[in-house]
Amino acid sequence: MNRWSLCLFAVLFALVPVSTSRSLEPPKSDAPLQPFGPARQPGSPNDVIRSVRIQAIRLADNEGWRPANIDYSQFQAWVDRANVIFAKAGLRFEFDPETGGASTLNSTLPNSNDGPAGPHWPQVWATAREVAAQYPGRLVVFIRYGPGPNPTSLGYSGTDFNFVMLPGFHEAFDCRQPNFNLLAHELGHYFGLAHTFGPYFAKRL
Numbered sequence: 001m002n003r004w005s006l007c008l009f010a011v012l013f014a015l016v017p018v019s020t021s022r023s024l025e026p027p028k029s030d031a032p033l034q035p036f037g038p039a040r041q042p043g044s045p046n047d048v049i050r051s052v053r054i055q056a057i058r059l060a061d062n063e064g065w066r067p068a069n070i071d072y073s074q075f076q077a078w079v080d081r082a083n084v085i086f087a088k089a090g091l092r093f094e095f096d097p098e099t100g101g102a103s104t105l106n107s108t109l110p111n112s113n114d115g116p117a118g119p120h121w122p123q124v125w126a127t128a129r130e131v132a133a134q135y136p137g138r139l140v141v142f143i144r145y146g147p148g149p150n151p152t153s154l155g156y157s158g159t160d161f162n163f164v165m166l167p168g169f170h171e172a173f174d175c176r177q178p179n180f181n182l183l184a185h186e187l188g189h190y191f192g193l194a195h196t197f198g199p200y201f202a203k204r205l
């Protein structure tokens with residue numbers, strides 16, 4: 001089992017108690033009992049407790065060079081996968097470029113960031129937080145190129161972040177296949193879920 005599978009299990013197992021607790025709620029009325037119908041499938045519209053609108057911001061350097069490598073359909077693939085995984089928690093993520101849910105920002109500092117352990121982190125942190133705060137009511141996801149000549153493959157987030165940071169779509173690989181779970185993985189960190197594995201994998205993922 002590779003590290004991404006472990007992370008995925010971390011998300012799934014941590015979310016199971018949420019759906020379990022909902023099933024224990026008492027009836028809300030004394031209306032007559034209805035015949036049993038077919039079981040609802042997880043992720044059906046009736047199971048959505050909260051919709052979360054996403055603002056995807058594709059970064060590039062100041063002059064527009066080194067744009068993060070992603071398009072709308074690729075980002076939507078990440079969102080679709082996240083919706084499958086988080087359906088058990090009643091969460092649904094909405095990504096709609098037609099209503100302003102996608103934007104670009106040419107800013108070398110956040111575009112070249114290497115995460116909390118990288119150089120200029122205080123400035124990166126302040127800039128990213130300031131930009132994210134311009135989208136109240138939306139969960140901001142940055143997609144950046146990274147610090148080197150070759151694009152980074154790392155993403156990160158956490159409960160003290162008001163954003164998620166991701167690499168380009170084709171940089172996120174898992175066993176040589178596109179890693180469709182990466183957004184869901186980092187959203188898990190955003191909502192406070194930790195890895196199930198220990199110090200051996202302690203590097204940022």
Ligand SMILES: [Zn+2]
Pocket residue numbers: 007185189195204205
């Ligand atoms: Zn992680």
